[in-house]
Amino acid sequence: MRLVIARCSVDYAGRLSAHLPSATRLLLIKADGSLSVHADDRAYKPLNWMSPPCSLKETEDNLWTVTNKAGEQLIITIEEILHDSSHELGVDPGLIKDGVEAHLQELLADRMEVLGDGWTLVRREYPTAIGPVDILCRDSSGTVLTVETDSVPPRPRHWAVEIKRRATIDGVEQLTRYLEYLNRDTTLAPVGGVLAAQSIAPQARTLAEDRGIRCLVLDYDELRGIDKAEDRLF
Template identity: 50%
Template sequence: MRIIVADCSAEYTGRLQATLPLARRVLLIKADNSLLIFSELGSYKPLNWMASPCTITDITPEQADDDPATPIPQKVIRACATKSNDVLEVTLQHIYADDSYDLGEDPGLIKDGVEDHLQRALAEQIERIGEGAKLVRREYPTPIGPVDIMAIDADGVHVAIEIKRHGGIDGVEQLTRYCELLNRDPLIAPVRGIFAAQTIAPQARVLAEDRGFDCLLLDYDEMRGADDGSLKLF
């Protein structure tokens, strides 16, 4: 893990255009070359990022002979996506810290017991997302973390399912990141998303549906056979 604290600006070009003006930020460059840019505020979500697979290049700019008065940045970090033309270029005007750490092998996230039980039950009863659906696997690996369940629907379309006890906006954002990354892979795209939870906040439902995701209410007691109710797919 490489951690850089710097006054920086950034430009993202490719499938979208985005600009970050000059400000003090934290850059994380992970062992898989993923590049993430964070600010002091904004919870856990990065301001911008380039997910793996990509290549990272460090560039040390040189002063132009015809413009000696213009200050040159200390460094430019360019991240180029492997499977598309997307480029994230970060210009570091002043670097306060640039350190690398070996974090070793991570054992992975140990899920809340109820979420794990919900995931297991839905995987065993995968046709609850739609008749003819088939399970691909639980904990489907991606460079930014495992998708709770990956399935294929009756039409042969891959379905990424994010499971929560209580579905909030953070869970929708998590599913969004998974689907954006998975849809870059031509071997499985298109991938649609399902946001599944025992309860879903109204704001989370609106956001999920706005992004094209289905919302699935999970009745844990019913899934264990405690009553005869049924899941509802909205």
């Protein structure tokens, strides 16, 4: 990547014309050939840019011409260069989001008490023929019978937990399909549903509750033990 801070003017010639009068700006030239012109505001958004593939031609009279495959040009007239440096950044590993669904699943599996006292984990990514259920767990009621006879001991109820960052109607429909499938298994049924997310859309909550699915809003920091409710004064 090449970073150039220069006093310059910029003209764009293509489907329309645009002109940036003389000012001090940052010119950012990336290894993919793209060039963008930045001011000291507007956050990340450039004043003008040329996307790859494109070519940069520099002349001795400090005229830069950037041309893309469509023949459009960004013409930069350099008046004074204040800084010019190049840096090898290497291959970027990409963005790793904090609080993604897999991490929420892992945290919730370690904190079954968030779902209720005495709840226990059966398995994460419980396999079914229509896809894996994020979490299958049991509550501690022990009052549900699969067969109405005294010879069969009471068995805890099973729960399928679907985890989302933001739960929408699609998440409710997905969990509904899992519940319909799991409740055909006499070794598991009856299976209840929990829609767990950092935020739940109002329409999703309404549909879930109408179908008897429990909704649970997850506090990511609290799951990580950063902000425990019992430690708060208010």
